[in-house]
Amino acid sequence: MSHRIAVGSQASNGKGRGMAVIIALCNQKGGVGKTTSTVNLGAALAEQGQRILMVDLDPQAALTAYWGLHEPLPEPTLYRLLSDSRTPVQSALRSVRTTIDVIPSDIDLAAAEIELFSALGRERILKEVLDPLADVYDFVLIDCPPNLGLLTINALVAAHGVIVPLQCEYFALRGLSMLLDTLAKVKRRLNPQLEITGILPTLYNGRTRHAKEVLEEVRGMFGERVFDTVIRTSIRFAESTVAHQPILEFAPKHVGAQSYRSLAKEILDDTNTQ
Numbered sequence: 001m002s003h004r005i006a007v008g009s010q011a012s013n014g015k016g017r018g019m020a021v022i023i024a025l026c027n028q029k030g031g032v033g034k035t036t037s038t039v040n041l042g043a044a045l046a047e048q049g050q051r052i053l054m055v056d057l058d059p060q061a062a063l064t065a066y067w068g069l070h071e072p073l074p075e076p077t078l079y080r081l082l083s084d085s086r087t088p089v090q091s092a093l094r095s096v097r098t099t100i101d102v103i104p105s106d107i108d109l110a111a112a113e114i115e116l117f118s119a120l121g122r123e124r125i126l127k128e129v130l131d132p133l134a135d136v137y138d139f140v141l142i143d144c145p146p147n148l149g150l151l152t153i154n155a156l157v158a159a160h161g162v163i164v165p166l167q168c169e170y171f172a173l174r175g176l177s178m179l180l181d182t183l184a185k186v187k188r189r190l191n192p193q194l195e196i197t198g199i200l201p202t203l204y205n206g207r208t209r210h211a212k213e214v215l216e217e218v219r220g221m222f223g224e225r226v227f228d229t230v231i232r233t234s235i236r237f238a239e240s241t242v243a244h245q246p247i248l249e250f251a252p253k254h255v256g257a258q259s260y261r262s263l264a265k266e267i268l269d270d271t272n273t274q
């Protein structure tokens with residue numbers, strides 16, 4: 001990985017901590033590991049002493065459910081923040097670990113996609129919501145919905161970087177060009193600082209030849225843009241979801257936990273050399 005994340009100076013507040021690095025986990029395909037990677041990358045960065053916010057931008061609210069926040073449903077949710085600018089963002093922060101907060105969502109968020117459509121500056125609403133938190137966190141991870149609609153565009157406008165989880169299977173590259181095209185358009189028209197932090201190979205089954213071939217093809221096409229870290233397929237991920245724990249807590253020595261630690265290291269190395 002080379003140094004690609006466009007971020008503010010890490011020392012800009014004089015305490016060695018600067019502006020939060022905002023990263024959107026984005027792929028319009030469902031089931032590729034966006035939510036799993038948001039949770040576990042966040043947990044791995046928190047292990048390294050980073051203050052983390054995770055934002056649930058998917059109306060299906062898998063991130064919210066992962067942390068067990070869905071019952072009883074906390075208010076206000078992200079929907080309220082997006083639809084009513086008078087609601088302070090601080091009132092929506094839920095602490096799930098000492099240095100990890102979550103802004104939860106529920107199905108109401110589906111309405112935002114429609115309601116925001118006619119709003120002035122409709123692509124920048126999430127950015128405005130998150131702005132007051134810039135010096136509260138080191139990393140803000142946005143778990144995007146499986147489409148390239150207005151909510152995802154809001155994530156891309158708010159973000160400095162994008163991580164694209166990519167399932168290692170045939171046809172994985174289908175749809176990727178549309179995603180890269182959208183990223184290029186957002187960068188050109190709405191958010192010049194947007195960079196691809198990296199493509200993250202997920203659900204990799206090293207025992208099959210085709211997974212290896214897909215990974216080779218992805219590395220061949222995107223070279224440096226692909227993280228060194230590869231996330232292998234493991235039942236431990238489903239088990240840790242049921243337990244409402246990151247795999248780093250559920251099975252701390254498991255290769256899945258180690259992989260997300262090495263991903264966090266790649267990202268921290270990248271950010272520190274800006």
Ligand SMILES: Nc1ncnc2c1ncn2[C@@H]1O[C@H](COP(=O)(O)OP(=O)(O)O)[C@@H](O)[C@H]1O
Binds near residue numbers: 204231234
């Ligand atoms: N590395 C992995 N190995 C096995 N199962 C995984 C892995 N990563 C994610 N999963 C499972 O695959 C499903 C989809 O993952 P998820 O993170 O929810 O994807 P997305 O957010 O892109 O829809 C979930 O059931 C999750 O537990």
Ligand SMILES: [Mg+2]
Binds near residue numbers: 034035036058062143
């Ligand atoms: Mg998801």
